[in-house]
Amino acid sequence: xxxxxxxxxxxxxxxxxxxxxxxxxxxxxxxxxxxxxLGANGAGKTTAVKILLGLTRLSSGSxxxxxxxxxxxxxRAGVGYLxxxxxxxxxxxxREVLQLHLGLAGLARETWREETARALATADLERRADSRVGxxxxxxxxxxxxxxxxxxRPALVVLDEPSTALDPLGRHELRGTIRGLREQGTxxxxxxxxxxEIEQVCDRVAIIDRGRVLAIGALxxxxxxxxxxxxxxxxxxxxxxxxxxxxxxxxxxxWLVVRDAVEADVPELVAVAVADGARVxxxxxxxxSLEDRFRQLLGEP
Amino acid sequence: xxxxxGVTLRxxxxxRILPALAGLSLVAVLLTAWGYAQLPHLAAGNRQPVxxxxxxxxxxxxxxxxxxxxxxxxxxxxxxxAAPSVAGELESGEALAVLARPIRRRSIxxxxxxxxxxxxxxxxxxxxxxxxxxxxxxxxYVPPRPIEAAGYLxxxxxxxxxxxxxxxxxxPPVTAGIIAMLxxxxxxxxxxxxxxxxxxxxxxxxxxxxxARYVLPTDGLWRGAIFSLEPLTVIVGxxxxxxxxxxxxxxxxxxxxxxxxxxxxxxxxAVLAAAIVSFDxxxx
Numbered sequence: 001x002x003x004x005x006x007x008x009x010x011x012x013x014x015x016x017x018x019x020x021x022x023x024x025x026x027x028x029x030x031x032x033x034x035x036x037x038l039g040a041n042g043a044g045k046t047t048a049v050k051i052l053l054g055l056t057r058l059s060s061g062s063x064x065x066x067x068x069x070x071x072x073x074x075x076r077a078g079v080g081y082l083x084x085x086x087x088x089x090x091x092x093x094x095r096e097v098l099q100l101h102l103g104l105a106g107l108a109r110e111t112w113r114e115e116t117a118r119a120l121a122t123a124d125l126e127r128r129a130d131s132r133v134g135x136x137x138x139x140x141x142x143x144x145x146x147x148x149x150x151x152x153r154p155a156l157v158v159l160d161e162p163s164t165a166l167d168p169l170g171r172h173e174l175r176g177t178i179r180g181l182r183e184q185g186t187x188x189x190x191x192x193x194x195x196x197e198i199e200q201v202c203d204r205v206a207i208i209d210r211g212r213v214l215a216i217g218a219l220x221x222x223x224x225x226x227x228x229x230x231x232x233x234x235x236x237x238x239x240x241x242x243x244x245x246x247x248x249x250x251x252x253x254x255w256l257v258v259r260d261a262v263e264a265d266v267p268e269l270v271a272v273a274v275a276d277g278a279r280v281x282x283x284x285x286x287x288x289s290l291e292d293r294f295r296q297l298l299g300e301p
Numbered sequence: 302x303x304x305x306x307g308v309t310l311r312x313x314x315x316x317r318i319l320p321a322l323a324g325l326s327l328v329a330v331l332l333t334a335w336g337y338a339q340l341p342h343l344a345a346g347n348r349q350p351v352x353x354x355x356x357x358x359x360x361x362x363x364x365x366x367x368x369x370x371x372x373x374x375x376x377x378x379x380x381x382x383a384a385p386s387v388a389g390e391l392e393s394g395e396a397l398a399v400l401a402r403p404i405r406r407r408s409i410x411x412x413x414x415x416x417x418x419x420x421x422x423x424x425x426x427x428x429x430x431x432x433x434x435x436x437x438x439x440x441x442y443v444p445p446r447p448i449e450a451a452g453y454l455x456x457x458x459x460x461x462x463x464x465x466x467x468x469x470x471x472x473p474p475v476t477a478g479i480i481a482m483l484x485x486x487x488x489x490x491x492x493x494x495x496x497x498x499x500x501x502x503x504x505x506x507x508x509x510x511x512x513a514r515y516v517l518p519t520d521g522l523w524r525g526a527i528f529s530l531e532p533l534t535v536i537v538g539x540x541x542x543x544x545x546x547x548x549x550x551x552x553x554x555x556x557x558x559x560x561x562x563x564x565x566x567x568x569x570x571a572v573l574a575a576a577i578v579s580f581d582x583x584x585x
Contacts (some may be wrong), residue, residue, distance in 0.1 A: 016584070050584075053401040054401070055397065055399075055400055055401060055584075055585040056585055057582070057584060058585040060572035073403050073405055074403055074404040075403070076401060076402060077403040079401065081397075081398060081401040082398075083394060083397040083398055083401075085392065085394035085397065086397075086398070087393045087394040087395045088395065088398070089308070089312070089395055091311075091312055091316050092308075092311075100304065100308060100399075101306045101398070101399075101402065104304060104399060104403075104404055105400035105402055105403065106403060115431075116396060124429060145398070148398060149398075284367070
């Protein structure tokens, strides 16, 4: 079933004793998109990922991974995973870790040499390929983890907080890698509490809190306009009323804010003001940042 | 499964667990060989030379004590290797990336068990062979059933390994290791207490040893090793000594029954199956 969603979770609940980690989580990640799971620490992001990968069992609900029911080991052949808690066998070399995962992923031995070389290049670890992983820095281990996740060009790549140990340059490279994956048609599920990371690479985002999805959709939808601000002089009362047809109008110092107005309304708003005989000095679309939206959804001031 | 078995063996070598075990065991073999070599030079009472019978008696008892040390080392090594094998990797996070691969958890567990079981069997065989060569070369004493003895020793290790691995699916490495070692010690002690019960004709105490041997078969199998190391003179002499001899922890009058050995196999399979179920159901 190639058309099935890459990931689907329906009403998934997970209880750890009396603690509810997931509380009826619904989620769909379409094939080929970069999907961001955003939430504070403890929101349930990692639990959701672990349930997807069969590492944790769900208490109730259902779901699918690459068209197969959850828990189907074979479906995981198409998945690459970088865990949040990334640790690789310190007594193996980077090359050996890659080969171990090539074997576990069931990839044909003829492909190993090429895959290993490609992965080492992706992780920029060619020069340290034959050093023991125990001697790697944290950033190197995370890069190795990313390379392990990308072995065999999986259809779905799950990255759980992939940039925690990376320096700014490493983060920049990571974003490039994720964009490259999207260009290849790979589905990426990115778990992060780093808003900028999500904002810069994700097509769609789900905001999670206390095991539930608070909002889900394209970034443009989630960050929909908070209104249009106009700096005008000489606007008549009738003109103000005409602007009011696009949304409630509020004064903001020398500016007027038309709440609920969106980008598409801007030409009409300007035309109305000009027709009224007013002079327009500036127009600004009020776009909340993901952070504003996130805080708003969490009900924080 | 085989990939994991290979990785487990490589871990043992890379982390110098296997070389350390082999090196120290070689030192132990050399020391005991030196000790055996002193036996023919000992003088009995009144400065008489040691008779062949005395030599056989002393050498066989000494060998049983040395093999007891090896059974303890083997159990300890099995515990130390098995306790972190599952729990340690879960704790450190090493297991996450591996378990997310298209493999079943049981393959991982069985792969690790096979690798460690191979180490246990090889160690038991090599250590026993070295000791037997050492004692026969230095004293001329040849243990009566050497292959059986090695088999029992390996079985003690396998039982300990399986128990520790099962505990390791649910407990942190240190806890699993301590509990396994404690149970190993308690099982031996229960056997000793059971022997005292037999000697003093106390059926309840005697029964304790029997029950313990079924709950954790390490002591029952170790007793099999003792029997296979006893020359006929010791068995006959022990039988003639009356029931009180049962209180002596290094004398066994008869080998374990086939039914008991069958139980030991069932025990290992059942505990390994329980470990698989426990690991399958574990949330990571």
